[in-house]
Structure formats: structure tokens, C-alpha cells
Amino acid sequence: MKTNKVAHIFFDLDHTLWDFERNSALAFTEIFKKNDLQIDITTFLKTYIPINNFYWGKYRNNLVTKADLRYGRLNDTFTELAMQVSQEQIHNLSEDYIAHLPNNNYLFDDAQHTLEKLQQKYTLHVITNGFSEVQNLKLNNSKIDHYFRTITTSEEVGVKKPHPEIFEYALQKANAHPEQSVMIGDNIEADILGAEKFGMSSILFDGENVNDYSGKKVNQLKQLLEIL
Template identity: 55%
Template structure:
């Protein structure tokens, strides 16, 4: 079903355009090697990935700060594996992770194709909850920066999705209106419901085929956006 009257499209970055899980795994492989951490990477990621998502939810809700998120997602994962590491090493790994994450820049398979398809007819933007110093490197190093008119990150705004102020800030920065804009992201709470509650239309990039509700517009791969736009 085509959505008429759209001029501006706002994308989430991680897990929507930028393949966070793949790039994160490569980053851990790199920093574990550099710091001589002898762990099975697959086993570590099995524990780390859900822990990381839990801490990001707490971060969105302002229940932990950035430093706590960065430290505890690692320390909790090592504790789960009963792998003994010093505080200094956890802090070093936390710093190295941020330093190297933007050097791996795999996009989802359809990212460039859908951006090429949308770019001639729409103004494209980013709204991200990620850290400023990392997100801009991801966008630049993956060579997609030229597609986007504006980039709004939560640290710049002072609030995180799903807070309405970040969507309002992004619209003002883009000089766009709610009625002519749409949000596309993978996170039901932060991207989709956050946008809808603000009065902005949204499409869920439901790559993990979760139950998001029949009333929510959803796609399973990015090229399915052609059904709407």
C-alpha cells in the first residue's frame, strides 16, 4: 500500500542500515586478539548480545549512564562466562571497542539499493540513539553520508528515542512536517512506537520476524519499502 505525500524519510542506523551485530562481532574478534583475551567468540557473543540490548534499554530510560553501559555490558558478560578479568582490562576493552567499531562497516545487503532507489525522490535523514563519536564515523566510513540531509543523534539532543523531543528536534533540523515524514527502524519501542506516539508515521524493519502487531506497518527486508514508497 503506497503512502502518499511523503517528502522526508527518517532512518534508524544500527540494526536498520548498518549491520551492527556483524560489525560488533568483528570488533570483538579484533580487540580480544589485541588484548590477549582467550575466549570463544561465539560463546561470548551468545551472552553479550542480550545483555547489551538490556543495557541499551536501561540507557534509553535514563536508568544508567554511558559509562555504566559501556562497562557493565562487558563485566556482566564475563561474569556470565565465569571468566576472570581485571577492572583495568574491562575499561581498556571498552575503550578499544569504541575505537575499532567504526572501522568495520558492513551494511545490510539491501541498504545501498534502497538508498539509491529513495534518494532521487525523497529527502533522507538519520535519527540514532548511538554515541556521537561513533555514529558519525559509521556513516562516513561506510560511505553512505552523502545520502542524508541531516543526522540527529541522542547526545546532541539530550534525550533518546522514544522521547518525543528527539523526533521534534529531527523534524525541525530537517525543516520537515509530521504529515509528510515517516520513520523507519528495527526497534519497536524506540523507533516505531516512539514515532507513532509523537504523531509521525512509521515502518518497522522486522528483520527478526518478531510479533509487532498486525496494526504496525512492517517489512522483513529493506527492498520491501518499495511497497510503501
């Protein structure tokens, strides 16, 4: 992929640069303690993570609202675990989780180093389906916001990846063209196929090496320096 044409690199944030699962687990540990909820965090996450992924899939396709996602993923998890948690407490936990999530900001290995090196050659940007108020805090608190010329969130645009409109909006904001742009993300549907449908190149970040994907793929962020 090393070519003089590439000038702009667009990153997803969660699960790509920002270690969402690690930071999320720490946030839940904090809010369960704060709310005096007795539950083993490992047991909770084993049930919660696939439910959360299911809701995010529905959210990407406009089948649930942000409020539905925030409440439903917790309600369904507690139901699956046969835990009696009131609606009021679930709403409180939902708000606490969003407030605590940006407090822990572990990045994937080599994120800072990779961004530092890439910034010397390319203009960097972010396109994220995450909630605007949280994503900006994550970028600032993890001290990587300064690497990016533009930040585009789905709430800002009104549509989510993989919808072509968010890529069109982000590239216009960045004054970039599809043929000179690369999208890097962890989600095949949202990041990879969405970008390619819009005419961009893409690279899958597969940190756990679990995706059977035949296109460009890295398991470590530092590998990007070898192919870009």
C-alpha cells in the same frame, strides 16, 4: 502508504541499515586478539548480546549513563561467563571496542540500492540513539553519509528515542512536519511507538522476522520501495 504527503524519511542506523551484530562480532574478535584474551567469540556473544540489549534499554530510559553502559555490559558478561577480568582490562576493552567498531561496516542487503532509489523521491535523514562520535564514523566509513540531509543523535539532543523531544528536534532540523514524515527502524519501543506518539507514520524493519507486529513491517530493505 504511497501518498503524495510523504516527503521526508527518517532512518534508524544500527540494526536497520548498519549490520550492528555482524560488525560488532568482528570488532570483538579484533580486540580480544589485540588484548590476548582467550575466549570463544560465539560463546561470548551468546551471553553478551542480551546483556547489551538490557543495558541499552536502561540507557534509553536514562537509568544508566554512557560510561555505565560501556563498562557494565562487559563486566556482567565476564561475570556470567565466570571469567576473571580486571576492572582496568574491562575499561581498556571498552575503549578498544568503541575504537574498532566503525572499522567494519557491513550494511544489510540492498541498503545502498534502497537508499539510492528513495533519495530520488524523498529527503532522507537519520535519527539514532548511538554515540555521536561512533555513528558519524559508521556513516562515513560505510559510504552512506551522502544520502542523508540531516543526522540527529540522542547525545546532540540530550534525550533518546522514544522521547518525543528527539523527534521534534530532528524534524525541526529537517524542516519537516510529522504528517509528511516516516520513521523506519528496528526497535518497536524506540523507533515505531516513539514516532507514532509524535504523529509520524512508521515502518518496522524486522530483518530476522521475529516480531509479532501488526503494523507496517518489512523483512528486507528493498521492500520499502514497494510501499513508499
